[in-house]
Amino acid sequence: MTGNATTRFDNVAMLSVASTLPSAVVTSVEIEEGLAAAMKRARLPKGILRRVAGVVERRHWGPGENSDDATVSAGRRALAEAGISPSQIGLMINTSVTRQHLEPSVAVRIHDGLGLPSSAINFDIANACLGFVTGMTMAAAMIQSGQIEYALIVNGEDASEVHANTIERLSGSTIDRDDFMSEFASLTLGSGAAAAVIGPADRHPEGHRILGGVTRAATEFNHLCVGSVDGMFTDARALLKGGLDLVVSAWKEAAGDSWRWSKMDRYITHQVSSIHTDSMVKAASLDRSRVPVTYPYLGNVGPASIPITLADQQSTLNKGDRVLLMGVGSGLNTGLMELAW
Secondary structure (H helix, E strand, O other), rough: OOOOOOEOOOOOOEEEEEOOOOOEEEHHHHHHHHOOHHHHOOOOOOOOHHHHHHHEEEEOOOOOOOHHHHHHHHHHHHHHHHOOOOEEEEEEOOOOOOOOOOOHHHHHHHHHHHOOOEEEEEEEEEEOOOOHHHHHHHHHHHHHOOOEEEEEEEEHHHHHHHHHHHHHHHHOOOOOOOHHHHHHHHHEOOOOOEEEEEEHHHHHHOOEEEEEEEEEEEEHHOOEEEOOEEEEEEEHHHHHHHHHHHHHHHHHHHHHOOHHHHHOEEEEEEOOOOHHHHHHHHHHOOHHHHOOOOOHHHHHHHHHHHHHHHHHHHHHHOOOOOEEEEEOOOOOEEEEEEEOO
């Protein structure tokens, strides 16, 4: 490890990544039909969620489903695919934005649900949509240092409550066009869960090496996207510009640290919208064919979007492929992490 905002690992690998998706599909057409009167007052055209954000549908947990149970399910599958038993886990980090209450941590419920040993450290890391990458970085550092052998990073998101609250508020007679657009991003959110197992590379040559990466912050933009279960309020234009500037800055600084990311085999980006994805592709001069997307049918699943997209892509990756995880979290923070598949 080189420390602080740049990290390098020589003995850490991702052993598996798995996702659990909700059963209930909510289309953008359905949402807009429910907001037809409000959209008419705001003089917004039909199809704006699909045309502007590129989100055709997203998912919510159906009857008998919830984000905690889904996270446990993803964790069990990740452990099974890695060939690691719960008793071997020394660290479990929950990285979810979603939480039903302030305490205890979400991590304790997942720890209990997975039957992890008493010796397994467990806690939440909150870093907005960058949380999963932050959790991976923390776990990799602890494995590299020899403090633990295996770590499980998990995430479960539930956007149903914020959707319901946003739709109810936007339906009010006093809502104007600016009010509507400030909450537009809330309508693109989706639900889902994911988990990844990380361990020592020298014991798992079949694993996918975590080489390291960079993180950078621009916390002067902490007010551009502020959310809770009541709603998410965003200055979309300023957030997009600030996020892109931060990613490009981190990209250029990484090149100075000898990272070479211009010809990766796959770029797994945080899934926000078509505008964000297209803007990032253009700003970093990425090969668009190497940037898979899941937002059209899953929406923005917060920090779960990177591992869900990676899990979706893993069958198309070959040994030796270079994969770059790229995320931006409200606040703003960015993280770029390279994997050698």
